[in-house]
Amino acid sequence: MEGAKKKNISFFGVLNDSRSCAIIPLWALCPVFSVLCFFVQEVEGIMENIIGLSNIDVSIIFVYMLGTLLLGLFCTRYIGNAEDFFISGKALPFWAIGFSIVVSDIGATDFVAVAGATFRHGVSAANFDWMGSMPAMVFAAFVFVPYFWRTGVFTIPEFLGRRYNAGVQFLNAAIWAVVLFLMLAIMLWVTADKLMHTVLGWNAKWSVWLMAIVTGLYTFSGGLTAVVFTDVVQLVVMYVGGFGLLALSLWEVGGWSALREQVLAKGPEFQQHFTLLLEHDTTGPFPWTGIIFGLGIVLAIAYMSGNQVIVQRTLGARTEWDAKGGMLLGGFLKSMIPLMVALPGLCALILVPHLPVEEADRAVPEMIRLLLPTGLRGLMFAALFAALMSSISGTLNSASTIFITDIWGQGLRLFKCKPLSEKGALNMGRGFTAFLIITTAILAKPIADRESIYVFTQTILSMFQGPTLAILLLGITWPRATQWGGLAGLALGVIFCFILNYTPGLFTSSEPFLFVAWWSFVFSLVVTVVVSLLTPAEPEEKLRGLTWGSVVHSSEAQAALEERNS
Amino acid sequence: MHLETLLQKYCAIIFYPILSKIFHPINHLLAPIYKPWATIAAMSFFVGTMIWVGVILKESYVNEGRPNKSIWTDLRLWTVVSMLPHVFVYWYFR
Numbered sequence: 049m050e051g052a053k054k055k056n057i058s059f060f061g062v063l064n065d066s067r068s069c070a071i072i073p074l075w076a077l078c079p080v081f082s083v084l085c086f087f088v089q090e091v092e093g094i095m096e097n098i099i100g101l102s103n104i105d106v107s108i109i110f111v112y113m114l115g116t117l118l119l120g121l122f123c124t125r126y127i128g129n130a131e132d133f134f135i136s137g138k139a140l141p142f143w144a145i146g147f148s149i150v151v152s153d154i155g156a157t158d159f160v161a162v163a164g165a166t167f168r169h170g171v172s173a174a175n176f177d178w179m180g181s182m183p184a185m186v187f188a189a190f191v192f193v194p195y196f197w198r199t200g201v202f203t204i205p206e207f208l209g210r211r212y213n214a215g216v217q218f219l220n221a222a223i224w225a226v227v228l229f230l231m232l233a234i235m236l237w238v239t240a241d242k243l244m245h246t247v248l249g250w251n252a253k254w255s256v257w258l259m260a261i262v263t264g265l266y267t268f269s270g271g272l273t274a275v276v277f278t279d280v281v282q283l284v285v286m287y288v289g290g291f292g293l294l295a296l297s298l299w300e301v302g303g304w305s306a307l308r309e310q311v312l313a314k315g316p317e318f319q320q321h322f323t324l325l326l327e328h329d330t331t332g333p334f335p336w337t338g339i340i341f342g343l344g345i346v347l348a349i350a351y352m353s354g355n356q357v358i359v360q361r362t363l364g365a366r367t368e369w370d371a372k373g374g375m376l377l378g379g380f381l382k383s384m385i386p387l388m389v390a391l392p393g394l395c396a397l398i399l400v401p402h403l404p405v406e407e408a409d410r411a412v413p414e415m416i417r418l419l420l421p422t423g424l425r426g427l428m429f430a431a432l433f434a435a436l437m438s439s440i441s442g443t444l445n446s447a448s449t450i451f452i453t454d455i456w457g458q459g460l461r462l463f464k465c466k467p468l469s470e471k472g473a474l475n476m477g478r479g480f481t482a483f484l485i486i487t488t489a490i491l492a493k494p495i496a497d498r499e500s501i502y503v504f505t506q507t508i509l510s511m512f513q514g515p516t517l518a519i520l521l522l523g524i525t526w527p528r529a530t531q532w533g534g535l536a537g538l539a540l541g542v543i544f545c546f547i548l549n550y551t552p553g554l555f556t557s558s559e560p561f562l563f564v565a566w567w568s569f570v571f572s573l574v575v576t577v578v579v580s581l582l583t584p585a586e587p588e589e590k591l592r593g594l595t596w597g598s599v600v601h602s603s604e605a606q607a608a609l610e611e612r613n614s
Numbered sequence: 615m616h617l618e619t620l621l622q623k624y625c626a627i628i629f630y631p632i633l634s635k636i637f638h639p640i641n642h643l644l645a646p647i648y649k650p651w652a653t654i655a656a657m658s659f660f661v662g663t664m665i666w667v668g669v670i671l672k673e674s675y676v677n678e679g680r681p682n683k684s685i686w687t688d689l690r691l692w693t694v695v696s697m698l699p700h701v702f703v704y705w706y707f708r
Contacts (some may be wrong), residue, residue, distance in 0.1 A: 171707055178700055179656060183663045186693055190671060194678065324707035325652040328644040336652035337644050344659055369679035372689055380696035547633075550618070551625040554637045556645075567637075 105426030112285070112430035116437060117262050119281065120274040140276060140364040145374025148279040148361050150381045151286065151435065152442030159290075159389055159435045160242050161505070164409035166393030170321030172334040173393075174386035176506075178324075179339055184348030185379030189372040192353040193362045195524060197371050199593065202363065204354050204520070205454040211523040211594050212534035214458055219538055221454030223512045224356060228447040230495060230508055232440060232488040236260060237496035239436040242409055243429065256492050263440040264485035275441045276361065282434035283381070289431030290388030293412075296419045297395035310398045321394065329556040333506075338562030346565045347506070350513035354520055356446040448480045456480075510561035511549065514569030515541025522576050527595045533580030541572030653708040660700045667693040 140148075165173035201207045205224065209217025240255035301307045311321050320326055325336035352358055352375075365371035389412065396403065396411035399418060403411060416428050452473055460467055468476060496504075519537045522529040545568040548554065555563045667676060668690045680687050 178703060179659070182697055182700055183659055186663050186667060186697070189689075190667060190676065194675075322707060324704060325656060327648045327652075329641065336648070336656075340652075340655050340659065344656075367679040367681075369677065369681065369687075369689070372676075372678075373692065376689060376692045376696060380692075383696070383700065546621075547625055547629050550621045551629045551633055552622055553626070553630060554633055556641060 102422045102426075104422055105429065108423070108426030109430050109433060113262055113433065113437075116278050116282070116434070117265060120278050120441075121265065139366050140361065140370065140374070141366060142370040142373035142377060144276050144280055145361045145365055145370065146377030146381060147283045148276040148438075148442070149358055149374065149378035150385075151279040151283045151438040152275070152357050152361070153378075153382065154286075154385055154389075154435050154439070159286075159432050160238055160409050160412055162386070163389045163393035163396070163412040166390040167396050167403070167408040167411040168405055169332050169334060170318070171324055171386075171390060171394070172320070172326050172332070172339075174390040175324060175334060175339045175343060177382055177385045177390075179344045180348040181352075181382045182379040183344060184352040185375050185382070187349055188352040188358075189375035189379075191524075192359075192520075193371045193375055194368050195596070196359060196363060197365065197368050202360075202453045203356055203450050204359060204516075205450060207594075208519065208523065208534065209454065209458070211591075212519070212529075213531040214461070216519070216531065216534045216538055217454055218458050219535070220516060221450050221458075223516075223542065224450050225447060225455065227508055227512070228356070228443050228450070229484065229488060231505070232443050232447070232484065233492045233495040234505060235436055235440045235443065236488055237492040238409075239433065239440075240492070241497070243413060243432055243436070253493070256489050259437065259440065260485045260489040263437050264444065264482065275438070275445050276364070278441065279438045282431075282438050285427070285434050286431040287381075287384075287388070289428040290385075292424065293392050293416060293419065293428060294388055297392045297399070297415060300419060301395050301398050307395060307398065311394060314397065318397070321397075331556060331558050333557055333559035333561070335557055335562070338557065338560075338566070342510075342562030342564075342566040346514050346517055346569045347510060347562070350517035350520075350565075350569075351509065354513070354516050356450055357442045360446050360449060444481055444485060447484055448477045451480045451484075452477050507549065507559065507561045507564075510565040510568075511545045512542050514545065514565045514567070515572035518569050518572035519576055522573065522580075523594075524596050526577075526580075527591055528580055528585055529576060530580040530583045530586055532583045533576040533578075536579040537572040537576030540575050541568050544568050544571045649708070653704060656704045657701050660697050660704070664694050664697050 162173055162176065196204075196207060199207060199210075201210070203221070205217045205221035208220050236256050236259055237252075239259050240252040244250045244255035244258075245252040298304060298307065301310065308322060311318050325339060326332060326334055328335045328337045362371040362374060365374060392415050393408075393411050396415050400411065400414045403414060412432075416425060416432075420428050452468070456476060457467065515538050518541060519529075519534045522537070523534060545564055548564045548567060549561070554560065557563065673690070676689050677687070680689075685691060
C-alpha cells in the first residue's frame, strides 16, 4: 500500500518521467502527421473513400485511439488500492482537475448535440454552457467543493447517507446508477451512429463495441488517474480542432456579420436564432424563465455540485485550493465551448442548407466533412472521439465508484457481511466497470436512438436533479433537516418530477424539462422542511462535522471528521 | 413508447385538473414579462456571483490552501476574470 501511495504521489510529475515519454509522442505525432498528410495529399492526390475521409484521416483516428488506449494502460502502474482507483490517491493538481472536468463533461451532449440544438433553435442552446456553467461552478467551488473535500467522502450519496440515513444514500445512488447507465448508452450510441457511421461509414453496432472495448479497457485498468491523464491530452486536441473548425466555418460564410444576415434572411422562424433569452411562452425548449430558474438555479448547480462525474475529480485534489481552482478553471474553459460547437451549428444553416431539421445532430460531422482538408479532417474527428471517449471513461469510473461505495457497500452492511478489503474493493470496481460497459454496449441502440439526444439527456437529468439539490442544500445549511425529511423530500420529489413531465399542457414549452427541474426543487424543499418539522430533530452528535458551520468553522468538528474518516 | 403514452393519458386524467390550476395562473403572470427584464436578470446573476465571491466571502476562506501570496493565485481574481465575458455575451445577444 505504501509503495502504491509513493508511486501515486509522483504521478503528476509523470511528464518528466522517461518511461512516459515513450507514450506521449503518439499524440505529438497526430497534429504533425495530419499537417504532413495535407501536403502529401495536395501533391499526390490520395484517393478518398466515398464518405469523404481518406485513408490517412482514418489512420490518424486509429493512431489517436491506440495512443489513448496505451496511455490509459500505462496508468495501471499507479493503481495500488481503491483510493488510487476511485479518487486518484488525492494527488490531482488544479489544472488536471479543470481540464478533466471540461473534457468529461463535454461529449455526446455538446460537440454533436449542442451543435444540433443550435441548428434547430439558435444560440439559446448555448445557455447550457454559459448560464448553465460558470455561476454554478463558482457556487460549487465555494460552497460544495470545500465542504465535500473536508468531509472526506468518495461520493455524494455517501454524504447523504451520513447526513440523513442509509435509505437516502441507497435511493440517491440507485437513481444515479440508472442515470449514468442511460448516459453511457447515449454516449456510446452517439459516437457509433452520429460519428462512426455517418463519417466513416462503419456499421454502428460494431462501432459501439469498438468504443466500449477501447474506453472500457483503460478505465478498467487505470481508474481515475487514467481518466484524468487521458483527459488532459484530449482537451488540447479538442480545442485545437474546435477552434480550427470555428475559424474555417466563419471564413466560409464570410464572417460574423454575413452569417447573421444570411441566417435572419432565411425566414420568420429564424428571427430568434441570435437571441439568448427567449420569451416565457415560447414553444421551444429554452424560455428565459426556465433558463434562469430551472437551469441557472437548479439544473446547473445540481449538476456541478451533485454529479459524481464532476465532483469525483475535485475529491481527488491534492489541496482544497486545487479543488476550488480546478472548478473555476473548468468553468472558464467550458464557457468557450459554445464558440466551438454552437457557432459552427449556426454556420451549418448556411453551408449545409439541405440538412433536414430532424437530422440536426449531424450538423457538425457534415461541416467537418465539408470544410476541413485531409489530415486536419482526421485530426478533427480524433478530437470528437476524444470528447466522447473521455465522457464515456469518466462516467464509467464514476458509476463504478457509486456502485461499490453506495450500493454494494450498503448491501454488505445490511446483510451484516464482512466489508470489502482494499484489494476486494479495487477488484469489485474493475469487475463492475467491465460489466457496465458490456451491458450498455448491448442496450445502446434501443435506449439512445432518439431524434434529439440533447433534449432527451436533459429530460433524464431534470427527473431527479431538483429533489437531490433540495435535500443536499438543506442537509448542509439547515441542522433541523431530519433523516425522514430528507427521504420524503427525495422520494416524493422524484415522483413529482415524473408527474410534471408526463402531464401535458401545464407549460407552453414543448419540452418543459427546465420547469420540471425548478418546480420539483421547490416541491422537495417544502416537503423536506414540513416532514423535518414533524419528526424529531437529529442528535447533535450525528450532525457534528456535517453541517455548514461545523465543517467550515469548527476545528473540533474537523477533528471528529478526520477521526471518522480514518 | 407505449408506456410513455399510457403514463401521459393517466397523468392527464388524474393530475392535470389540479396542477393546471396552479401552473396556468403562473404562466399568465410571467408571459408578459420579457425584455429588458430577462437580460437584466441574467446579467444580475453573473454580477451577483462576482460580488458574492469578491466582496462577501472571507478572503481566507476563498483562498484556503493557497500555494503562495502571488496575485495570480487569488481565486477572487479568477472568478471575476472568468465571469466578466459572460456579462458581455448576455448583453450582446439580448
